[in-house]
Amino acid sequence: MQLSIKPNAKQALNLKQQMQLLALPANKRIRLLKTLGRQQRAKARKRIQAQKTVTGETFTPRASGKKGKMLKKLGRTLEPYVKNAKRLELKHKNVLTGRIAALQQGGGSEKMTASRMARIHGKPDYKAPCSRSQAKALRAEGYKVKRGKGNRYRRASIKEIMATLSHGKAGFILQKLRNKTVKTNWQIPVQARPFLGDNAQAVQRDLAKILQQLNR
Incomplete structure (x- = not known):
């Protein structure tokens, strides 16, 4: 499971910021996106700690009725990756962990076998x-x-x-x-408990702030 972010200059950046973003060398664009990824990871971890979804709702309880916090390990292994200095992916290195996270994020059903x-x-x-x-x-x-x-x-x-x-x-x-x-x-059956992500406007606002800090 991954969160992919591609900077969209049209949403929250003014003309000057759009030009600055385009003019950034590759190493600075990577720094910008990595910083944005770490911020998104911190938000996801806070939601898991609070047991809240992206929209602020409480996680759906376990069907078994068992108490205790859910998804605790999923926040620990999230890592930001930048591709071609243009695209941010917040994902899990372990493929199986990523599948589990995707199922928890979007809901669905998981096949279980006796083995x-x-x-x-x-x-x-x-x-x-x-x-x-x-x-x-x-x-x-x-x-x-x-x-x-x-x-x-x-x-x-x-x-x-x-x-x-x-x-x-x-x-x-x-x-x-x-x-x-x-x-x-x-x-x-697995209930959706979306903990990763943000609305586009919030992401672009964060992007604008990071860009401002890079150009100080």
């Missing part, structure tokens, strides 16, 4: 004891055990489920009770 989930969170120990969350889910689905001898059944307690089922077994039973097949891939 990728394992890489992120580690492969589950299916022989480990059933977790409390699994036990609660099983009980909510009506999981039952035999009541003594015969064919009578009763609902199992959370403590009992945790003591008798492994992680893998509990997951298997839960899938059966929910009548679900094991998915190998699925889509995760």
Whole structure:
């Protein structure tokens, strides 16, 4: 994901500033655009710190309900790059980080696979004891055990489920009770949280100020 800025002399620069911009040697144009890039990066980092979008709205909360600040790492790796002394690109050096940032910026959906989930969170120990969350889910689905001898059944307690089922077994039973097949891939919706960018007029005003400082 990247923010591209190409100076537009017609928006906020007066005639004298337009001439100054055109007359700048390549090294000064690079300095100007780099400075502008650092300013834009600082604004993006402040928005992430405040958990606000470019328009000042609060970031959409996580679908899971989990608290804590979002996108913290995305602001740290933003870097300004200048191409041909004419174009500023504010982007992430790491391609994967850039894709994640683009998804957060514009929203959309992310494909998740079982293998990728394992890489992120580690492969589950299916022989480990059933977790409390699994036990609660099983009980909510009506999981039952035999009541003594015969064919009578009763609902199992959370403590009992945790003591008798492994992680893998509990997951298997839960899938059966929910009548679900094991998915190998699925889509995760991602809400837009635009933190990078600025309106054209603000960018050009910043550009004019930097140009003035360069010509002092």
